[in-house]
Amino acid sequence: MDFDSNYEIATTVDYILNRGFTRIALQFPDELLKDSRRVVRALKDELRSRLRPPSETARSDGLGGVRLFVMADTAYGSCCVDEVGASHVAADCVVHYGHACMSPTSTLPALFIFGKASVNIDACAESLASCCSTSVMPILVLFGLEYAHAMQDLKDKLMLRSSHLCDSNSAVHYANIPCSSMEPSENVDFDRRPTDSHNSATDDVTSNGSSESNHRQTIQATVNYKYGLGGLTWNLADGQKMEDYLLFYIGSDNSAFANVVLTFNSCELVRYDAEDSCLVKESTHHKGILKRRYYLVEKAKDANIVGILVGTLGAAGYLHMIHQIKELIEAAGKKVYTLVMGRPNPAKLANFPECDVFVYVSCAQTALLDSKEFLAPIITPYEAMLAFKGGSQWTGEYVMDFRDLIASSSLKVENTNEGARFSFLQGGYVECINLEENQEQKERSLVLAEATKLALSLDKNRTDSILFKGTATTGAEFLAARTYQGLDMPIENNSPQPFLIGRTGKASGYEREGRKKET
Numbered sequence: 446m447d448f449d450s451n452y453e454i455a456t457t458v459d460y461i462l463n464r465g466f467t468r469i470a471l472q473f474p475d476e477l478l479k480d481s482r483r484v485v486r487a488l489k490d491e492l493r494s495r496l497r498p499p500s501e502t503a504r505s506d507g508l509g510g511v512r513l514f515v516m517a518d519t520a521y522g523s524c525c526v527d528e529v530g531a532s533h534v535a536a537d538c539v540v541h542y543g544h545a546c547m548s549p550t551s552t553l554p555a556l557f558i559f560g561k562a563s564v565n566i567d568a569c570a571e572s573l574a575s576c577c578s579t580s581v582m583p584i585l586v587l588f589g590l591e592y593a594h595a596m597q598d599l600k601d602k603l604m605l606r607s608s609h610l611c612d613s614n615s616a617v618h619y620a621n622i623p624c625s626s627m628e629p630s631e632n633v634d635f636d637r638r639p640t641d642s643h644n645s646a647t648d649d650v651t652s653n654g655s656s657e658s659n660h661r662q663t664i665q666a667t668v669n670y671k672y673g674l675g676g677l678t679w680n681l682a683d684g685q686k687m688e689d690y691l692l693f694y695i696g697s698d699n700s701a702f703a704n705v706v707l708t709f710n711s712c713e714l715v716r717y718d719a720e721d722s723c724l725v726k727e728s729t730h731h732k733g734i735l736k737r738r739y740y741l742v743e744k745a746k747d748a749n750i751v752g753i754l755v756g757t758l759g760a761a762g763y764l765h766m767i768h769q770i771k772e773l774i775e776a777a778g779k780k781v782y783t784l785v786m787g788r789p790n791p792a793k794l795a796n797f798p799e800c801d802v803f804v805y806v807s808c809a810q811t812a813l814l815d816s817k818e819f820l821a822p823i824i825t826p827y828e829a830m831l832a833f834k835g836g837s838q839w840t841g842e843y844v845m846d847f848r849d850l851i852a853s854s855s856l857k858v859e860n861t862n863e864g865a866r867f868s869f870l871q872g873g874y875v876e877c878i879n880l881e882e883n884q885e886q887k888e889r890s891l892v893l894a895e896a897t898k899l900a901l902s903l904d905k906n907r908t909d910s911i912l913f914k915g916t917a918t919t920g921a922e923f924l925a926a927r928t929y930q931g932l933d934m935p936i937e938n939n940s941p942q943p944f945l946i947g948r949t950g951k952a953s954g955y956e957r958e959g960r961k962k963e964t
Contacts, residue, residue, distance in 0.1 A: 470538070470540070489513070521807070570603045570606050573586070585618045587693070589695065620679040741802075743832075760808055799924070812845055
């Protein structure tokens with residue numbers, strides 16, 4: 446594939462010049478960083494060719510005042526637009542390269558360059574035609590965004606191969622990408638309601654132009670498409686549901702595919718692996734993922750201390766989601782802490798052993814963090830709603846995008862005390878913490894912390910079981926119940942210790958060691 450075509454150099458320059466941007470942040474994932482210098486060189490050459498003869502305001506470099514900044518090593522997932530990194534260089538917009546989750550931005554417009562991954566059109570069309578001949582259900586073709594460039598060729602090839610299966614009233618339907626540019630969504634309408642229980646196509650993706658035309662096209666995209674997921678949008682025939690379709694996914698087994706599988710877990714699904722040019726039927730593995738997620742929900746119900754992990758600082762609505770989750774957890778009578786640490790890993794989370802469970806607020810494609818190395822389970826906002834909202838039951842529906850939770854009434858806080866509930870993990874009834882007692886406990890937290898500090902300093906030979914009984918419900922209680930609270934500072938002797946002279950010489954032979962050998 447031609448380099449300029451793969452990175453859409455001409456399209457990027459059109460976007461920059463038409464919008465009048467002068468400070469452009471180019472965001473590359475780690476796997477594409479090797480091409481960043483070549484991309485910058487190609488963009489500069491294209492800009493110079495467009496700006497000739499140079500205008501009066503053009504600088505000597507012939508770029509018309511346009512400056513390009515390369516961003517890498519994002520603080521969070523590389524699929525999201527790094528607005529924080531772009532703000533460090535006062536960028537006017539972000540050009541995002543590679544795999545993208547298409548989460549709406551908060552402050553900056555963005556252009557997405559998905560790339561053009563290679564795919565064997567003949568083999569893919571043959572696999573799709575085979576599904577057409579064997580399936581009694583209509584087929585919906587979904588794909589990774591990097592394969593969008595090949596969809597028209599696939600349609601044409603399928604029409605030639607099996608025209609009797611793909612007529613004007615085709616049994617094969619294709620998702621599409623409305624646009625590859627996006628406008629910021631600072632004023633998100635959190636009172637909107639999705640048109641369906643699954644993710645509705647309300648992403649603020651627009652084309653180039655004025656803000657008014659962008660707004661009109663955003664509304665038009667919302668009206669025209671009933672379904673949307675990860676940048677893809679599609680319609681279904683009247684009276685039909687997603688369960689009535691066979692999903693044919695083109696792409697690798699990555700986070701985008703996991704998003705499709707979990708969101709539409711009740712649909713029959715096959716995947717065409719474009720790298721190996723083969724058809725893969727996915728069933729057992731991803732059913733196991735759903736069972737694992739349900740187990741984590743049950744485990745979260747028994748938690749007393751919950752940590753909210755901030756997994757994005759750019760996706761529109763993330764602060765609203767954090768506030769709603771915090772209110773939900775506090776209404777359930779549990780202690781909550783909010784943690785900002787960039788990309789979570791086992792070493793970072795191990796510094797917070799008092800947290801029984803973590804809620805990860807991030808984009809849909811980075812929401813699943815499930816590794817045996819983590820000491821505590823990490824759940825999604827939807828799973829937190831199932832765990833901490835009284836009376837919630839899992840119906841089989843799974844929501845990956847937290848914006849769909851904001852749009853629904855699922856996270857509405859209700860001060861209902863269930864009394865006792867049955868714990869599947871403990872095998873018995875567990876009494877829920879009273880909300881009034883929990884409020885009093887929060888008011889005593891500072892006093893408890895000071896008392897704990899005093900007790901630790903006065904009594905080194907204390908017995909932890911005498912101080913506290915039961916499971917800790919705050920960080921201070923957890924600290925007091927630990928057998929190791931850190932290094933103890935000696936309070937009886939504050940005088941400095943005398944220094945000692947160490948050995949001199951090389952590690953292979955110190956001076957004194959040499960004398961011993963001679964003797």
